[in-house]
Amino acid sequence: MSARAPAEGGARALFWFRRDLRLADNAALALALSRARAVWCVFVFDRDILDVLPDRADRRVEFIAGSVAELHRRLAAHGGGLIVRHARAVQVLPALAQALDVQAVYANHDYEPAAIARDAAVEQALRAQGRAWHTAKDQVVFEQREILTGSGGVYGVFTPYRNAWLKRVGAADLAARDTHPAPGQLQPVPAGELAPEQLPLAAMGFERTNLSELGVAGGETAAHAAFESFLPRLDSYHERRDFPAVKGPSYLSVHLRFGTVSIRELARTAHERAARSEGARVWLSELIWRDFYFMILSQHPHVVDGAWKREYDRLVFDNDETLFRAWCEARTGYPIVDAAMRQINQTGYMHNRLRMIVASFLVKDLLIDWRRGERYFAQRLIDFDLSANNGGWQWAASTGCDAQPYFRIFNPVSQSERFDAEGRFIRRYLPELAKVPAKYIHAPWTMPALEQQMAGCTIGRDYLAPIVDHAERRARALAIYKAVKQA
Numbered sequence: 129m130s131a132r133a134p135a136e137g138g139a140r141a142l143f144w145f146r147r148d149l150r151l152a153d154n155a156a157l158a159l160a161l162s163r164a165r166a167v168w169c170v171f172v173f174d175r176d177i178l179d180v181l182p183d184r185a186d187r188r189v190e191f192i193a194g195s196v197a198e199l200h201r202r203l204a205a206h207g208g209g210l211i212v213r214h215a216r217a218v219q220v221l222p223a224l225a226q227a228l229d230v231q232a233v234y235a236n237h238d239y240e241p242a243a244i245a246r247d248a249a250v251e252q253a254l255r256a257q258g259r260a261w262h263t264a265k266d267q268v269v270f271e272q273r274e275i276l277t278g279s280g281g282v283y284g285v286f287t288p289y290r291n292a293w294l295k296r297v298g299a300a301d302l303a304a305r306d307t308h309p310a311p312g313q314l315q316p317v318p319a320g321e322l323a324p325e326q327l328p329l330a331a332m333g334f335e336r337t338n339l340s341e342l343g344v345a346g347g348e349t350a351a352h353a354a355f356e357s358f359l360p361r362l363d364s365y366h367e368r369r370d371f372p373a374v375k376g377p378s379y380l381s382v383h384l385r386f387g388t389v390s391i392r393e394l395a396r397t398a399h400e401r402a403a404r405s406e407g408a409r410v411w412l413s414e415l416i417w418r419d420f421y422f423m424i425l426s427q428h429p430h431v432v433d434g435a436w437k438r439e440y441d442r443l444v445f446d447n448d449e450t451l452f453r454a455w456c457e458a459r460t461g462y463p464i465v466d467a468a469m470r471q472i473n474q475t476g477y478m479h480n481r482l483r484m485i486v487a488s489f490l491v492k493d494l495l496i497d498w499r500r501g502e503r504y505f506a507q508r509l510i511d512f513d514l515s516a517n518n519g520g521w522q523w524a525a526s527t528g529c530d531a532q533p534y535f536r537i538f539n540p541v542s543q544s545e546r547f548d549a550e551g552r553f554i555r556r557y558l559p560e561l562a563k564v565p566a567k568y569i570h571a572p573w574t575m576p577a578l579e580q581q582m583a584g585c586t587i588g589r590d591y592l593a594p595i596v597d598h599a600e601r602r603a604r605a606l607a608i609y610k611a612v613k614q615a
Contacts, residue, residue: 139164142225144235145171145210146243148266148387149195150348151202151307155266158305160234161313168228168315169203169210171196171324172217173332176246185335187476187510191346194339195388197324198347208314211321214332218246222253228318232259236266236387239426240514267387268419269293269301269395272426275419282427283420284436284529290416302396342475344382344510351389354379359397365407372468372479373552378411381511382477384418391415421519424529431518433499435527442612443527446495454595455490456504461594463570464544465489467557474557476510481547487524488538492605493596498525526609534609537602544570560590 141164143157149171151157160167178189200210213220225233233254238247251261265271273282275292283289317323329336339345358378361368368376383389395415401408428436435441454460458469468482478486483505490501502521506512522528526536548554551569555562561569563583568575573587573594580586587593 139232140166140228140230141168142221142228142230142233143167143169144221144233145169145196145199146235146238146387147385148236149192149199149346150351150388150390151199151206152348153304153390153392154236154307154387155305156234156236156262156264158307159262159264160232161307161309164230164232165313166315167208167309167313168230168318169208170221170224171199171210171212172220173212173214173327174217175214176216176218176242178214178332178334182507184333185337187337187339187344188512189332189334190329190337190339191344191382191510192386193324193329193346195346195348195386198349200324202348203314204316206309206314207312207316208309209317209323211317212324212327213322214327218249218253221250222257222259225254225259226257230259232262234262234264237263237271238267239271239422241429241432266305267384267391268422269297269391269415270419270423272423275423282423286417286420286529289420289423290413293416293419297395297399302392302399304390304392338475346386346388348388351380351383354383355389355394361407362398362401362411363405363407366410367407369410370481370547372471372482373548373550373556377480381513385511385513391418417519418516420529421515424519425515431522431528432514435525436522436529437527439612439615440525440527440609442615443497443608444611445491445497445608447497447500448494451494451595452490452496452500455486455494455496455501459592459595460489460494461573461592462489462540462544463551463554463558463561463572463591464548465540467554470557472505472508476508478505478509479553481543483520484524485538485540485543487521489540491525492537493540493598493601495601495604495608498522498527534613535606537605539598539602541571541598558591560585 141160143160148154196210196212203209221233238244254261270293275283275289275296277283283292358380361375365376368374380389380394384391395412398408398412398415402412424431424436455469458466458473460466465486468478468486471482472478487501490496491498498521502517505517509517519528523530526534550566554569561572564572564575564585565579565583568579572585572591575583575587585591
């Protein structure tokens with residue numbers, strides 16, 4: 129595709145990268161390039177976000193830093209560059225706009241309540257300076273109230289939302305946005321400003337993590353490599369996605385989270401293949417779930433702190449601290465739960481099927497408030513996204529948007545038998561169970577003493593006995609939920 133013609137007039141603009149860390153198919157960047165003759169680009173390591181992170185070795189910060197570095201190189205290839213700041217975004221954006229004397233600042237929509245408040249403050253400061261603030265939809269295909277029921281309301285159940293989404297979507301919704309700059313349009317980093325390589329992690333008080341050992345890298349190059357790797361598996365996605373020992377998922381969630389790949393590109397590929405591929409159809413449905421949860425967050429912001437089904441705010445959980453710490457530290461005595469928790473603690477990732485299993489276990493076996501698990505995931509997951517994390521936890525807790533009733537409670541043993549039949553995933557993360565026969569791997573406490581001795585795994589010494597009895601706790605959970613429903 130050829131470069132765009134220079135914009136008419138002498139407009140100067142500043143583009144603010146946030147969770148859209150790519151040059152290609154970027155909606156608000158395309159808008160800025162269509163309107164301004166000179167465009168500067170900035171990324172802010174926002175102290176309002178970073179200063180409250182509990183871990184100075186946060187994989188997300190390292191992923192962002194790598195993505196920002198590649199973005200700068202891509203911009204430099206077009207004669208531009210990326211200004212970076214480590215400051216409060218709400219303060220630095222208006223100041224930078226004034227220093228560059230731009231007429232407008234551009235950014236893509238963000239739907240989280242804290243981000244909405246931040247953007248409103250930035251817009252107010254810019255308007256006070258006589259500068260414009262322009263935003264565009266980029267991280268979803270359809271946002272907010274674009275998909276409505278026949279009566280004009282928003283959907284509260286996924287399946288009819290998905291059907292309406294599929295009925296409405298067209299080529300224009302999935303088309304790439306043109307971000308090819310005209311010669312000289314993108315501006316280099318001004319003298320006195322920092323480029324990404326001049327602001328290492330250590331300068332912001334952060335440390336390197338094990339990302340490189342895990343084979344995870346930020347940036348558009350890594351995102352498209354992951355996408356290309358997934359495409360040969362796409363047609364079998366529906367058959368493989370639920371088995372954690374199998375390479376079934378796309379592994380694109382972190383790239384979608386930070387925008388190193390375009391949702392339009394992924395949804396377009398899935399949509400084009402869905403008619404002839406069950407795998408593509410199911411994957412497209414997963415991408416639509418993502419839109420759905422963004423819509424729920426934007427239209428029902430109370431879900432950040434409370435149940436979507438408000439009556440469930442009256443649930444009274446045990447919240448036993450000892451049981452919660454055992455869950456966090458992979459010491460529950462249920463192998464599929466402990467293996468999943470070791471995965472998230474060691475890698476910052478957890479397979480989606482396992483997210484459902486461990487969430488159900490925390491809420492309905494350990495009787496811990498779902499918000500505690502949600503916050504733990506928020507600290508650990510490299511692909512943490514408030515809308516999807518909140519939606520997933522409320523789905524598991526039966527407090528959210530789901531047609532299934534509260535008495536859906538996952539049995540951790542039967543889930544393990546179904547989705548990790550040979551115990552391959554379990555053994556990967558629980559080497560103490562490496563020699564346990566497959567017939568006992570899902571419930572090793574049922575092994576006879578002689579079998580334990582032969583497997584080198586004595587229950588209570590080498591591996592814990594279960595910290596709760598599933599059948600007993602299931603009955604307790606049902607009573608807790610029923611009390612709320614009958615109140």
